[in-house]
Amino acid sequence: MTKPLSPLPKYLRLEAASVVVTLSKPTEFNGVTSDTISLRAPTVRDIRAASTTANGDEEQAELNLFASLAEVGTKDLEGMALKDYTRLQTGYFRLVHDDGI
Template identity: 50%
Template sequence: MTQVIQTTPEQPLPKWMEITEEGFRISLKHPTELNGVQVDRLTMRAPCVRDVRAAQAASNGDAEQRELSLFASLTQTPEADLIALKVVDYMRLQAGYFRLVTDE
């Protein structure tokens, strides 16, 4: 399931999302251990074509694996840590990613 966050003057960014110069930062609803450190925020840089191609090559056509590989690269977080995120926090990560790759 993919959640896309659209923003308008009437509907600003969610409180848990912050756009940065390099990408975005989300606040996790459920703090978790990533890279051996307990965190309550996660940062993702904007992808380039090379990132998307590398994830596609590593996934062998599996869309779920492609997304995990891409998100792991863009957040500098091991895939095993990402799959341990609570669903609500993973959906926040997806929402931030789709915000980065839309042209609005």
């Protein structure tokens, strides 16, 4: 039996095929400052591509995947506050988690 997920954090808005993460501070993505970032739901192809381009580096694979899903550069993600990157990771987990429905 799997443990049920905790209530959705206030900084996340989960949609059918994406998640919107509200950041703790505005951050620049692709030259535009925003207080949110969205991730679309990944495909198997996305996962494979991110892994292939990372050459065995799991952290780089995650950065590659998130950058692809958010349509931003990896350097933009690396410039995020750690608190906001953790929010992004949480959003990704909630997006891909099988809720049993």
